[in-house]
Structure formats: C-alpha cells, structure tokens
Amino acid sequence: MKEKQLSKNEYLFISSMLFGLFFGAGNLIFPVFVGQQSGQNLWIGNLGFLIAGVGLPFLGVIAIGLSKSRGVFDLASKVNRTYGIIFTMLLYLTIGPLFAGPRSATIPFEIGIAPHIKASQHSIWLLLFSILFFTIVWLLAVKPTKILVYVGKYLNPIFLCALAILLLFVFIKPMGNFSDFPATSSYQNGAFMSAFGQGYYTMDALAGLAFGIIIVDTIKDLGITNPKSITKGIIYSGSISVILMGVIYTCLAYLGATSLGVFPHSGNGGAILAQVAQRYFGQFGSFFLAAIIVVACIKTAIGVTSACAKTCVEIIGRGSYKLYLTLGCVISCLIANVGLDQLITLSTPVLMLLYPLAIVLMIAACLEPTLNKYDLKVSIIYKWLTVLTLFSAIFDGLNAMPISIKNLAFAKNMLAFANHYLPLFNIGLSWIVPAALGLLMGLIFMIREKKIN
Known part of the structure; x- marks a missing residue:
C-alpha cells in the first residue's frame, strides 16, 4: 500500500x-x-x-x-x-x-x-x-x-x-x-x-x-x-x-x-x-x-x-x-x-543568554545527518558547542541586566574581563568566536573518537 x-x-x-x-x-x-x-x-x-x-x-x-x-x-x-x-x-x-x-x-x-x-x-x-x-x-x-x-x-x-x-x-x-x-x-x-x-x-x-x-x-x-x-x-x-x-x-x-x-x-x-x-x-x-x-x-x-x-x-x-x-x-x-515596558526590560537578559544556546543547537542539528553518514558520535559536537557558547552567553546576558546589577562589584569585574578578552562583546555577539571554536573542537574530538574505536 x-x-x-x-x-x-x-x-x-x-x-x-x-x-x-x-x-x-x-x-x-x-x-x-x-x-x-x-x-x-x-x-x-x-x-x-x-x-x-x-x-x-x-x-x-x-x-x-x-x-x-x-x-x-x-x-x-x-x-x-x-x-x-x-x-x-x-x-x-x-x-x-x-x-x-x-x-x-x-x-x-x-x-x-x-x-x-x-x-x-x-x-x-x-x-x-x-x-x-x-x-x-x-x-x-x-x-x-x-x-x-x-x-x-x-x-x-x-x-x-x-x-x-x-x-x-x-x-x-x-x-x-x-x-x-x-x-x-x-x-x-x-x-x-x-x-x-x-x-x-x-x-x-x-x-x-x-x-x-x-x-x-x-x-x-x-x-x-x-x-x-x-x-x-x-x-x-x-x-x-x-x-x-x-x-x-x-x-x-x-x-x-x-x-x-x-x-x-x-x-x-x-x-x-x-x-x-x-x-x-x-x-x-x-x-x-x-x-x-x-x-x-x-x-x-x-x-x-x-x-x-x-x-x-x-x-x-x-x-x-x-x-x-x-x-x-x-x-x-x-x-x-506588570506592563509592557517592564516585560521587555526583564526579557532582554534572558534572550541574550538563550538565543546563542538555541542557535548552536540548530547548527549541530543541521550538521547531524552529514555526521551520521560518517559514523561520527554527534553528541560530542553538541557538548563542545554548548559548553563554549554558554560561557560567553553568560557575559552577554549579564551585560543586558539593569544598571543597578551591572554596577555591583562582581558584575563590573566580569564585564571588564569580557570587554578585554571576548571579541564582539560590545555588540552583544561575544558567543560567535567561542561557538566557532567549539565547532572546531567538536569535529576534532569526533574524528579522534572514531579512530580510537
């Protein structure tokens, strides 16, 4: 049928x-x-x-x-x-x-x-x-x-x-x-x-x-x-x-x-x-x-x-x-x-954190069929992309917090670190370079895993 x-x-x-x-x-x-x-x-x-x-x-x-x-x-x-x-x-x-x-x-x-x-x-x-x-x-x-x-x-x-x-x-x-x-x-x-x-x-x-x-x-x-x-x-x-x-x-x-x-x-x-x-x-x-x-x-x-x-x-x-x-x-x-303005203000830090994590999940998912053809362990690339992206996305989320939080001592130190060491942080895209590095590391470790097995 x-x-x-x-x-x-x-x-x-x-x-x-x-x-x-x-x-x-x-x-x-x-x-x-x-x-x-x-x-x-x-x-x-x-x-x-x-x-x-x-x-x-x-x-x-x-x-x-x-x-x-x-x-x-x-x-x-x-x-x-x-x-x-x-x-x-x-x-x-x-x-x-x-x-x-x-x-x-x-x-x-x-x-x-x-x-x-x-x-x-x-x-x-x-x-x-x-x-x-x-x-x-x-x-x-x-x-x-x-x-x-x-x-x-x-x-x-x-x-x-x-x-x-x-x-x-x-x-x-x-x-x-x-x-x-x-x-x-x-x-x-x-x-x-x-x-x-x-x-x-x-x-x-x-x-x-x-x-x-x-x-x-x-x-x-x-x-x-x-x-x-x-x-x-x-x-x-x-x-x-x-x-x-x-x-x-x-x-x-x-x-x-x-x-x-x-x-x-x-x-x-x-x-x-x-x-x-x-x-x-x-x-x-x-x-x-x-x-x-x-x-x-x-x-x-x-x-x-x-x-x-x-x-x-x-x-x-x-x-x-x-x-x-x-x-x-x-x-x-x-x-x-609570009102529209407050909702938008409160949502911004969360979006700056979640969006990069969502994007790298999408990238890994789109690569998955190709990687499966070569019998590569796809969970490795998911992990590398997510861990390195999460690290930088935390800084982007913190940078979108209200000024009262950004003025706290620990926040100032973290933002100073991000400004100095994370490319594209000033435009809210500091996750791009770590994500690219995560993709590269994931591919390397997937190939290494296959050779070992």
Whole structure:
C-alpha cells in the first residue's frame, strides 16, 4: 500500500498555521521600529532584521526536521538529559508564561485600548482585558488537534487580510520617501547589527524550536508516519512560511521608514503603527489596528501555551495537558499586568543568554545527518558547542541586566574581563568566536573518537 503524502492544500494549511504561530504582535512592532530607525539605510537594516527574524526561525524549523527530533527537549537532551530539561524549561517559560505569553496581551492593550481610557483606569482595564484574552486563548487551545483549523484556516487569513488593507494604503499613498530621512545614530554605521539585535526580541528563533512539536504532531494527525516524509513536510511548510514572513517584514519596515514623512521618531513600533493607522483611517484606524493586533496575538498565544503545556506533560510525566494549559494561561494573565515596558526590560537578559544556546543547537542539528553518514558520535559536537557558547552567553546576558546589577562589584569585574578578552562583546555577539571554536573542537574530538574505536 502506497504511503500517504501531504497534498498541496495540506502543505498550505500547515504553512499558514506555522506562520500564524510565529507572527504575533512583536512581529508587527519590531520591523516597523527598525524601518523608522534605519531611514535611508532601510535595506541594510531590513536585511539584518530578516536574518535574525526569519533566517534563524527557519533554521530552527529545519533543525527539528533534519535531526528527526520530536521537539526541543529531544534535541537539547543530545547535550545531556539534565541540560535538556533545564534548557527546555527555560525556553518554554520565556516564550510562554513569563514573557511572550504576557506580552501577547499587553501589546494589543497598550495600542488599542490604553489611548482611549484615562491613565488612572489602565490597571483595572488591563486586568479585565488580560482575563478575557487568556480565556479565549484557553478555549481555542484546549483541543490541540484543532489548532490547524483555528489558526491555519480562520485566524491567519483574517489577520493577513486586515494587515494587507493597511499596507495597501501605505504603498498607494506613501507618507514620504525613506531615502530623504537620515538614520538615527545607532543605525548610521551599524544598521545591520542594530537591526539584527531587534530580531532577538521577536523570540522567533526560540519559537522555531518550540513549535516543532506542534508541527510534527499536526503532520502525523494528517496520516503521515514515515520520518522522511515528516521531515519533508516540516521543511517545505517552513519554507513557505518564512518567505511570507520576510515579505511582510519588509513591507512593515517600509511603513516605518516612510512614516518619517509625517511623524517624528517614536520610542516603539506600536506607537508608529497607531499613528499610521489613524492617519489613513481616522479614529476607526485605532480600532482597526487593535483588531489586527488582537488576532495576531491570540494566534501566537495559542501556539506558545499549547507547546508549553505539551512539553510539561512530556518532561514532568505527571498531570494533564489541560492542567498545564490552564496554569500557563493563569500565570500569563497575572504577569501581563506588570506592563509592557517592564516585560521587555526583564526579557532582554534572558534572550541574550538563550538565543546563542538555541542557535548552536540548530547548527549541530543541521550538521547531524552529514555526521551520521560518517559514523561520527554527534553528541560530542553538541557538548563542545554548548559548553563554549554558554560561557560567553553568560557575559552577554549579564551585560543586558539593569544598571543597578551591572554596577555591583562582581558584575563590573566580569564585564571588564569580557570587554578585554571576548571579541564582539560590545555588540552583544561575544558567543560567535567561542561557538566557532567549539565547532572546531567538536569535529576534532569526533574524528579522534572514531579512530580510537
């Protein structure tokens, strides 16, 4: 009997689902901010953002497919099981109930609701909004087999249509010529690296690993059981998804850059979007934008809470999916009430620590099929890459801490060491050289191990 293959429609539905899980409110806000900051350096800034915001998430999707891992826990456990548990829990807590989950509620509130109510009433309205928001997320995520239907068939098309209307007006009636506006100081000579750093805030590289379990399960639910066919489905669907993400990111960056023809520089992309929507659609524009962002955030919140709940069941081995989903929604709802600015500030050090570790896991996973052909012990390269990258990532995370912590004696000594001995530390990429060294050492010790045996 011939094995079932995914149809074109099924590929499109999975791609739509993956795009919908990736593309939340942060993905709307950060490229717009990059565009406005870049000004006449729009294309080089956009390229930096695309590599971090599209290239790394795609690498994560490919990593899950090529390594034939069930999910991030399976992948991280190739370093060792203890590391796999710690890394996986940190990753899911970051993109779930501690940061990305709460952010998915605070962003639409700050943009769509807060401007229309008195400042003294923000706290109570944020509480009510976050309760309603995560109740909807729970209802849509409580049956994980329906995620493909909810996100791929309904929420994602609604979101894309609404966003397309706004972008259409931006291109038909542009607010200005981006080449007329100089870049801000950090984007004049370092547009690429500054924008690359903004790509970290989307958290999509982490999500690319985390959503692997959802994609694998969805493909299996469609009747595909052969590992090679599952890998093919992941990579093909991921390709379609990231191309669409790249196109939309570029359009949003253009929106941000051309907005300088009408509006001054803003502190965040959400404020820029609100101004642009109101310019084209008047007071209705604020509500229109709020609708776009609420749909975008619900999509992403469904993905992160569902993936987090599934992983808790797998790692802890006790409790049900529904229990962990409920806990995730409740915790996200409570933390959302600390406010957007605080969430972004608190998340930065964690992202600076986790991103490098996630990237080297992806690199090792993509090398794994080739290394297996030569009967090399791949766990060696996972260990070397992770240990040396972790060493430098700790310094990057410390450097992103609040100034009150950086002024402590031990922190000053560590940062002074990093500034002196770690290349690229000043731009938050001190992990690159140690990771390259780890890759080289891993290859040497793998070959040595094979010769000994």
